Amino acid sequence: MDIFSAGFLNYLIALGTMSGIYAVLCLGLNLQWGFAGLFNAGIAAFFAIGAYAAAILTTPESPNHLGGFGLPVVAAWPVAMLLSGALAWAIGRICLKVQGDYLAMATIGIAEVIRLVIKNEEWLTAGTRGISNIARPFEALPTPWNALAFLGLVAALVAGIYWAAERAWASPWGRALRAIRDSDVAAAAIGKDVTQFRLEAFVLGAMVMALAGALSAHYFKFLGTTATEPMMVTFLVWVMLIVGGSGNNRGAILGAALIWVIWSATELLTNRLPGEWITRTSYIRVLLIGLLLQIVLQRFGKGLLPERPPRMIDDRPKSG
Amino acid sequence: MIKVEHISKSFGGIRAVDDCSLEVVRGSVTGLIGPNGAGKSTLFNIIAGLFPPSAGRVLLDGEDVTGWPAHRLFHRGLARTFQIAQEFSRMTVIENLLAVPPKQSGESLFRAWFAWRKVIEEERGLRVRAREVLEQLRLTHLEREYAGNLSGGQKKLLELGRTMMIQPKVVLLDELGAGVNRTLLGELAGEIERLNRDHGYTFFVIEHDMDLIARLCDPVIVMAEGRVLTQGTMAEIRRNEAVIEAYLGTRRQKTAAQARR
Ligand SMILES: Nc1ncnc2c1ncn2[C@@H]1O[C@H](COP(=O)(O)OP(=O)(O)O)[C@@H](O)[C@H]1O
Ligand SMILES: [Mg+2]
Numbered sequence: 001m002d003i004f005s006a007g008f009l010n011y012l013i014a015l016g017t018m019s020g021i022y023a024v025l026c027l028g029l030n031l032q033w034g035f036a037g038l039f040n041a042g043i044a045a046f047f048a049i050g051a052y053a054a055a056i057l058t059t060p061e062s063p064n065h066l067g068g069f070g071l072p073v074v075a076a077w078p079v080a081m082l083l084s085g086a087l088a089w090a091i092g093r094i095c096l097k098v099q100g101d102y103l104a105m106a107t108i109g110i111a112e113v114i115r116l117v118i119k120n121e122e123w124l125t126a127g128t129r130g131i132s133n134i135a136r137p138f139e140a141l142p143t144p145w146n147a148l149a150f151l152g153l154v155a156a157l158v159a160g161i162y163w164a165a166e167r168a169w170a171s172p173w174g175r176a177l178r179a180i181r182d183s184d185v186a187a188a189a190i191g192k193d194v195t196q197f198r199l200e201a202f203v204l205g206a207m208v209m210a211l212a213g214a215l216s217a218h219y220f221k222f223l224g225t226t227a228t229e230p231m232m233v234t235f236l237v238w239v240m241l242i243v244g245g246s247g248n249n250r251g252a253i254l255g256a257a258l259i260w261v262i263w264s265a266t267e268l269l270t271n272r273l274p275g276e277w278i279t280r281t282s283y284i285r286v287l288l289i290g291l292l293l294q295i296v297l298q299r300f301g302k303g304l305l306p307e308r309p310p311r312m313i314d315d316r317p318k319s320g
Numbered sequence: 321m322i323k324v325e326h327i328s329k330s331f332g333g334i335r336a337v338d339d340c341s342l343e344v345v346r347g348s349v350t351g352l353i354g355p356n357g358a359g360k361s362t363l364f365n366i367i368a369g370l371f372p373p374s375a376g377r378v379l380l381d382g383e384d385v386t387g388w389p390a391h392r393l394f395h396r397g398l399a400r401t402f403q404i405a406q407e408f409s410r411m412t413v414i415e416n417l418l419a420v421p422p423k424q425s426g427e428s429l430f431r432a433w434f435a436w437r438k439v440i441e442e443e444r445g446l447r448v449r450a451r452e453v454l455e456q457l458r459l460t461h462l463e464r465e466y467a468g469n470l471s472g473g474q475k476k477l478l479e480l481g482r483t484m485m486i487q488p489k490v491v492l493l494d495e496l497g498a499g500v501n502r503t504l505l506g507e508l509a510g511e512i513e514r515l516n517r518d519h520g521y522t523f524f525v526i527e528h529d530m531d532l533i534a535r536l537c538d539p540v541i542v543m544a545e546g547r548v549l550t551q552g553t554m555a556e557i558r559r560n561e562a563v564i565e566a567y568l569g570t571r572r573q574k575t576a577a578q579a580r581r
Contacts, residue, residue: 167433172419172426172443179408179419185370186406190420190482191394200429247410309412309466312447 006144013147015264019257020154021215025237026244026252027161028208034247034307035174036201037181038096039104042111043209044233046084048118050210051217051227053080055131056124058218062133065126073137077214084210085203092199103202115228130224134217154215158253161208165249170310177201231286236263239289243296245303254305263289321346321490321522322367327376328546329362336362337373338546344490349516349523351537351554353530355567359546360526361403364492367524368400369393381489395422397489399482401496403526405475409468413459416467416478417450418443420485446485453481456511458504473499480508490522497529505529509536530554542566 025047032038040046057076061068071079091110095102118125125131138149168174177197180187184194217223226232236259244255266288270281277284296304322344329337337359344350352360366373369390377386380396408416424446425431426439454460457477462470467478476496483491493512497505509532515521527533533540534554542549542557544566550557557563 164433167436168429171429171432171439172424173429173432175411175415175419176427178411179416182408182410183406185390186402186408186479187419188370188390189368189394189400189402189406191391191422192419193391204429307410309410309415309464312414312443 009144010147013144013151015261017147017151017154017219018264019260020151020158021212021219022237022240022256022260023158023253024154024161024212024215025209025233026240026256027158027165027249028205028212029237029241030205030246030249030252031165031168031201031208032205033241034249034252035169035177035181036198038198038202038205039101040107040202040205041104042107042109042114042230042234043237044228044230045107045111045114046088046206046209047213047216047233048114048228049084049087050080050213051223052118052125052131052213053083053210054214055134055217055223058135059131059133062126062131064129065122065131066124067131073135073218077211080214081207081210084213085207088203088206089199092202096195096198096202111228111230111234115225115230118228119225128225130222131217132222134221134223136218136221139221150219154219157211157215161211162249162253169249173197173200174310235286236289239293241303243293243303245300245305245307247307248303248305251303251305251307255303258304259289259292262292321348321381322524323377323379324363324367325377325379327363327366327373327378329359329366329371329373335546337366339376340543340546340548341376342541342548342551344522344524346522347516347520348538349512349525349536351533351540352524352526352543353528353533353540353557354543354549358543360543361494363543364400364494364524364526368398368492397487398492399486399488399490400492401476401479401483401494403494403498405472405479407467407470407475407478409466411467412464413467413470413478414447414450414454414463417453417481417485418446420482421446421449422486449485453484456484457481457508471499473501476500477504477508487519488521490524493523493525493527495526495528497527497532505532512536 025043029040029043032040054076056066057069057071057079058073059067060070091106095106119127136150137153138146141149176187176192180192180194180197188194213227216227240255240259241252243259244253245251263285266285270284273281324340324342327337327340328335340359340363354360365371367378369388369392372387377384379385380393380398385393385396408419411419425435425442432439451460454463457480459474459477462474467475470478476499480493480496512523513536516523525537538553539551540554540557541551542563549562549566550560
């Protein structure tokens with residue numbers, strides 16, 4: 001393989017873009033799980049809402065699905081995020097008051113409902129046929145600049161969300177959430193409105209996940225029911241965050257990039273398998289990733305970049 | 321300050337608190353003693369809003385606060401510690417204290433993002449107070465340690481420290497002394513006396529150390545089997561037949577149960 005060939009460059013750009021989209025998802029999950037200890041088992045629901053909202057709002061009129069709104073991307077993405085946030089708010093209002101595993105069950109359920117709606121409500125989503133003709137920002141530029149510019153956009157969004165999440169981590173808001181995560185009864189006893197804080201983290205995380213969905217719809221220019229696959233969205237994102245280090249925003253980004261590169265590499269690997277094995281590749285890959293997760297957790301129990309308390313605000317580290 | 325009227329609480333079949341009425345007078349250090357399982361902690365949890373009672377009323381400062389959530393009661397000046405320490409384990413010792421003060425502007429994400437300077441300024445003030453508290457509790461050297469790594473006694477101290485981060489009207493202490501070294505406990509008792517005398521904080525204290533109770537508390541309330549048995553000064557309590565019976569009674573039951581095994 002000629003490393004200077006256009007094909008290889010495109011491959012790298014694709015790897016970077018997908019890593020970036022997954023990094024956005026991971027940062028969103030970190031807000032929920034790393035900050036607040038909220039177990040979201042239905043990441044795909046919020047991702048899919050973001051993706052479908054962005055696609056429906058920006059595509060030209062089509063007989064196959066709802067559309068023709070013709071919104072520009074900058075207007076569609078906030079709407080996509082708000083829709084996802086509204087769903088999270090509704091779920092949170094019901095489930096976050098009660099202790100325990102309600103949220104996990106509710107998010108699994110909602111993800112399944114959303115998956116079935118997307119598959120069956122063809123007037124809205126075109127069902128299994130999928131939505132095509134989704135515009136990608138910068139696609140008018142010559143190759144490879146169009147792909148590079150989109151990668152740059154994704155990278156800028158990752159950087160922006162990273163900044164916002166780091167600031168949140170260092171702030172009293174993040175501190176209150178970590179307190180709630182460690183002991184909700186003690187946090188309530190020091191006056192923190194546990195439900196309200198949890199709701200904020202859950203909604204914010206869901207909005208970030210929706211942005212990742214929107215990015216992916218525009219990146220692929222096509223959106224089908226695969227966007228709701230629990231495997232590719234929910235499971236993989238969890239592995240990324242755990243491997244990278246939950247409670248660590250850099251860990252979330254590192255985990256996303258690393259696992260995405262490994263995941264893509266397993267595709268190259270499984271493509272070389274003999275014919276009768278090809279049909280088995282999908283679960284072999286999952287198995288491999290599961291194995292990898294085990295190995296990393298054996299050696300790095302808290303992920304590659306473990307959680308750290310934030311540097312105390314504006315406090316010089318002790319010189320010594 | 322606190323008035324409890326005919327409170328009952330059942331867990332499944334167990335009547336943990338059974339038609340219990342008592343009052344904690346403003347400005348007092350009131351003790352609550354009784355054998356294990358008497359329902360003392362359950363009563364504390366009801367007063368502090370951890371769960372609502374099955375029946376009865378709780379009044380704080382004359383206001384009916386029955387069933388209020390814990391965080392609202394805190395904002396009304398009620399602070400507490402837990403019998404089993406509830407430290408924020410993956411936060412540092414000083415962060416455990418910094419988390420306490422109410423109305424921090426940095427608890428709004430919007431201000432954390434867009435008014436960072438103000439957040440920093442407030443934080444400086446909080447940190448000064450937190451370090452004073454750590455000094456008093458002899459925990460300064462552990463400032464940046466994870467609270468989860470502290471010993472049992474140190475965790476209890478940290479819980480007391482949380483209540484010292486604000487000016488509460490009334491503080492509930494559930495077995496503060498368990499696991500805390502004697503000399504330090506003596507000093508803390510002095511601190512409680514000082515806060516009570518100079519600042520008028522009311523204390524409501526569950527404690528098994530009778531010497532500490534005798535030193536600090538007047539009056540002392542005795543609970544057994546979910547009910548208030550009697551109330552009085554420690555000297556009166558020590559002479560009370562029913563109290564002796566309650567303590568010995570449980571001991572007798574235990575020995576009998578052990579003998580049966
Ligand atoms: N959350 C709970 N669930 C079930 N039973 C409980 C619970 N909390 C306390 N109890 C029971 O209530 C009774 C009183 O307990 P507690 O209030 O802790 O007593 P004390 O603090 O006086 O030792 C005990 O029999 C205990 O087992
Ligand atoms: Mg108790």
